[in-house]
Amino acid sequence: MPAQALPPPCTFLAVGQAFAGTQNVSSSQTSRKDEAWKVKVQLQGCDIQRGYLCGSMEALNVPAAEIPVVTFWEGEMVDNRNHTFYTGKWDASRETDVKHWSQFPSFEPLRADVEKDGGRSLDLANYPYFFMRWKEKFFVNVGTDCGLTIAGFYYICFSRNDGSVHGFYYDPNSSPFQKLELKALMAGQSGHCFASYEFA
């Protein structure tokens, strides 16, 4: 991969940042309207140089579960240094990739390049949106029989400007295009506050 610049830091892409919103479950099997359950995400690890993030995801008011279900996820940043727009695993073909990325309006200016050669020569460092993939790795507080699946992964579009997150869940065995929409939470009473840690 050609040498690409490191993306500059973004306040919202920092450890400790919490996000909240919903995941839409459009079930084609039921006649009911789309269900949505509340989701809370917290960023716990962030290594921009390696294009790596991780954190927890909490699903509240899930019908099948008695308590909020917490999972641990790891993310890849599409930075053309460590990862590209092509997933190359998790049962996602290139067509799947392009189809999902195209769901995000902010992807439109990049689409031609990505369809041509994966978008490897795009300057993603200075783009106002981060594209990522988030994959849940294990359940933290429940067993695997809780009624939720973590077999798939999310295509994510993250806004630098206000930390809002849009995503689409992909799992060949689940209903397609389940939508994730999150906003960055302010932790303070009336303002935004920030905690930090540093590994020794």
Added chain:
Amino acid sequence: MPASTGWGRPEDLVENLSSMDTTARLKALRDVKNQIIGNKTKKLSYIKLGAVPRVVEILASDAEIPLLVQSAAAVGSFACGNEAGVKAVLDSGVLPHLLKMLSFGDNKQVVEACARTLKMIFQSSLAPRSEMLVGQRMELLLNLLNSSNENVAEVAAHVLARCCESVEHQQAIVDAGGMQRLVTLLSGTIRRREAALDGLAALVKNNPQLSLQLAAMEQGRPLALIIKFVKDKIPRTRFLACMCLANISRSCPFCYPQEWDIRTSMLAVIVKLLEEPGQVGEESPIVLADIVANNEELQRAAYKFDAIVKLSALLQRESLPTKQLEGILMALAELCSRLEESRRQLLDQDPGKNAQAAIISALSHPSESVRVASCTCIKSLSRSVKNLRTTLSDERLVFPLFKLLDDPSPVVQVAALSAVSNVVLDFTPHKSVFFQCGGVSQLIQLSRSMDPMLRLNAVWALRNLLYLADMAVKEKVISELTVSTLTSLIHDPEEMVQEQALAFVRNLVYGSVDSVQQVFAEESAILIAVERQLCIACRPEGVYVLSNIAAGNELHKEAVMSFVAPVSQEGRNPSPILRFLQDMSNPQLRVAAVWCVMNLSYPDSPGAVTRVARLRESGIEQQLQKMVDDPCLDVKDRVKTALEQFTGLANV
């Protein structure tokens, strides 16, 4: 206890060592020697009975070969693996006699017995290193390097190597021609070449100047030879060559053209040598650690060569020699210092589960260096959120690790503190395990230490402990730490301690209004300390403290306003925060300052309009307008939002 048949009473034997009768002397000597071999108790008892000076006397003044051989061997046996024995033989003045024999002795048996004995003495830390490098002794040793007797040459190199404890020692040897002589031996027999490699490795260790000197010597010919030996068919030669080159690389990276490629091929060789029996296998791990230290690419290569799998398997062997155990743990610490896949491999695989148990049990090892190595290994493994959330917050690890905060050795304490700093990040808000084991009290105590390293690492650990911690944890910590200690830390003489203290406060005031309120305790002592620090130096962490406070309630915002936009009789005053907004060397500082302003002008709060007016008067809006094209994207985005807030409130 019945007397052993055929052997006299010990006291009699000792008496007979000084007998006038040669036969009696020889018999007594033989008997003593035979009794003490492999028997520590007997060694100590004969030392007590005063046998050693008499044996040394035989070596010094006797002429008959069997007596000389036996006495040399007996001295060696007394000294072998026995510090009391080493002391006894040294106190009896044996060294000059051994050296004389090695130089002038014409009997091969005698000379070789003396050589073995000298080697044994110099394996102990009690051996007088500085004394060997002075005047005649040094010349004598260097001459012995050229001895026609291989054993003598080997011992001379071995002794020189053990005498390289400081840069001064190393330089003294080189100044006397030692490097040249050792280099000459490189072209000799196998034993001589190995002796030379051993000696040269010690000369260049931690010495950039001498490393460079050796690499550049004779247009690189000796270096080329050493490089060739890395691929030699004899394992010990390969090992010594790797050790020598690793020492050069560590002291003086890139000091010769092909250094990078050589390091990679050394790596492959050393990984294979890990499983070699004997001394080579025992010492290979520490050399591996040296080769990959601070070098991510080599760590990645080592991972591909299965270094971790091999080390992990070795770790689970019973009764590993101390040196080998220390080496394995240090190698794992280096290999896992940067790469997540290495950490995963060590912890996730099935054999890995026992590796973890071995690392934990090494925390209680009698050897100080092993305890340090184990802490360092845990520190590396804990640089991973995933690991911290799964395996590393287990109390079977936490309890013994925290116990080391009380270790008698400060070196162990510092190593334990670093590991603790990461382990307290268990990403749960309750932290009960750390309180249960009394660890938090220990950290607080260490934060008051006179030793700056201990203080720094303790405050660092406390800072990480407070990360997203709940209110109960914060209250407990602050009440035990006390406001007064915290303010001293904020003004600590060491800059790095100040930074961690400010970051601690940032985490303290993060979140709820109750959290923010902490900083107003005891007449706002903590807040005042932070503000004072900000007047002295530009610290992003300090600005984040203000920013977090400004995210609180009206009173909190007003308190920050007093600093940011002080009201005075003269009216308009430049804001201290302008300095931060204007600092083009540090985008983090600018971002933190903009957030502070944004929080102060947060639209939904009652006093926002008044505050915005005051901020405007202090020149802040004007400064923000200059920043709309800030080179840092994050600053640019925040400035845009901040100005929108200002405009929005101005129109109210």
